[in-house]
Amino acid sequence: MAKLLILNCDDFGQSAPANEAIMHLLEERRVSSATIMTPAQGFDQAADWCRRHPEASVGLHLTFTSEYDAVRFASLTGRPSLHDAEGFMYKTVEAFERGSAKADVVAEMNAQFDAVARAGIAVTHADNHMGSLYGIAAGRSYLPQVFWQCSRMGLPFRLFRHIDPAEALTANAPGVEATLAKAVALCDTLGVAVPDYLLSHPYGIEPGETYESFKAMLIAKLYKLPEGVVETYIHPAVPDADLGARIPNWEKRVWEYKLMLDPDFAAAMKDAGVQLTDYRYVREKLRRPRLGSAFRLAKLALGRG
Helix, strand or coil, X not given: CCEEEEEEEEEECCCHHHHHHHHHHHHCCCCCEEEECCCCCCHHHHHHHHHHCCCCEEEEEECCECCCHHHXXXXXXXXXXXXXXXXXXXXXXXXXXXXXXXXXXXXXXXXXXXXXXXXXXCCCCEEEXXXXXXXXXXXXXXXXXXXHHHHHHXXXXXXXXXXXXXXXXXXXXXXXXXXXXXXHHHHHHHCCCCCCEEECCCXXXXXXXXXXHHHHHHHHHHHCCCCEEEEEEECXXXXXXXXXXXXXXXXXXXXXXXXXXXXXXXXXXXXXXXXXXCHHHHHHHCCCCCCCHHHHHHHHHCCCC
16 A cells, blocks of 8 residues: 555644744645644635635544644633633643543534635645543543544544554554544444544654754654554644744744755655545545444434434
């Protein structure tokens, strides 16, 4: 099999500097796709670009947390359980999991899907900002509700079918194999396509890390990609003095933008035999068919029957 890579830009719509970088990378076809944040203040700018570029693969970045003081935002629905004492979405995943009510989460999820539709964006997939719906902090997972919505709309979702032993964030996590198997089984039951692997890298700047060492690390990963469809995600942004001073690790975002335009990275992609693909391919080639009676049981379990 070919080594197929989805390079997704998270946080489309977060801010004008993030939008500028993401729009440039999509226009130059240096990345595969982006996922858009409907509650964020840069959403209208990002949505306008999406309407003018329907060929781009843009997904919905389901957003339930607002972690930075510099760019805070509230939910679309205004449901009280989705906000902290300041009236914004929670800063941390744990606070969201402990404070949110299921009915409010589902209502907000539906509102965010509706928002991209009203904006004229035919999204190609969905994922989740900060992993707030995965139940990783306090054990309150909303993935069944996400999968149901994706099933209704025929959308793939960011998950992974297999664990890469070299992926430090997941390979050694306690109980991850059993948890993943259940989630993937539900995706297959509901006909929600997922990539084969999901790879990541440290979000912040590691001690002693430089742009050159960061570039070398990601280029090395290209040569070690497992066969199949692999997704990795970045948070690119252009330099910005104001947000750079107020948002931690902004420099890493600038590095990620710079790397996608770096000729060394492009050359390594070609040399390693890695081809960019997107979630349209995942939807067409990796979707498992709904499993008849199992699908009906899943509907009943989710209260949809």
